[in-house]
Amino acid sequence: MSRDFFLRITLPVALYCCFGWWVGTKLIAIPNFQTFKVLNIVGLTYDFIGVTVLSRFISSNAKYQSLISGRVAEQFSGLVVFSGVGLIICGFFGPDGPSKAHLESFAMSAFILFVLPTITYINNVVIGVDRELPWSPEVRAKLFGGFFLLGGILIQLYAAVLDLYG
Numbered sequence: 001m002s003r004d005f006f007l008r009i010t011l012p013v014a015l016y017c018c019f020g021w022w023v024g025t026k027l028i029a030i031p032n033f034q035t036f037k038v039l040n041i042v043g044l045t046y047d048f049i050g051v052t053v054l055s056r057f058i059s060s061n062a063k064y065q066s067l068i069s070g071r072v073a074e075q076f077s078g079l080v081v082f083s084g085v086g087l088i089i090c091g092f093f094g095p096d097g098p099s100k101a102h103l104e105s106f107a108m109s110a111f112i113l114f115v116l117p118t119i120t121y122i123n124n125v126v127i128g129v130d131r132e133l134p135w136s137p138e139v140r141a142k143l144f145g146g147f148f149l150l151g152g153i154l155i156q157l158y159a160a161v162l163d164l165y166g
């Protein structure tokens with residue numbers, strides 16, 4: 001195994017899975033786990049990423065645009081997938097706690113509703129896994145930031161509806 005493979009793939013995957021497990025253990029320990037509160041945090045995080053990527057500092061620098069539409073997008077895709085996997089594993093095999101059953105269903109739903117669309121979008125529009133994309137790094141960085149800004153707003157709206165009717 002080469003050093004580059006270890007640093008770009010093996011180590012981040014292990015760290016992301018551990019992060020998902022850690023988040024899962026924290027959520028299991030919450031006595032009154034409420035989905036809309038977690039979704040608000042996820043939505044705000046998506047908003048923060050979107051605003052940061054679309055900021056003038058990033059959007060006016062070709063070096064940062066290339067970095068965002070390349071390695072940052074790849075690593076963020078890995079973070080979303082493997083922290084989701086770690087969360088699912090923690091939900092099924094993690095420690096017992098007052099919200100263990102709720103975490104199991106939340107982790108599976110979150111993976112299907114948020115993780116799969118996120119990686120599909122990033123891989124097909126920003127990174128271009130199977131083919132060369134026709135867009136410049138500048139456009140791909142803006143598409144990356146726009147996705148997270150819009151996605152964060154939609155997640156927060158969904159969380160608000162859950163809170164209103166839950």
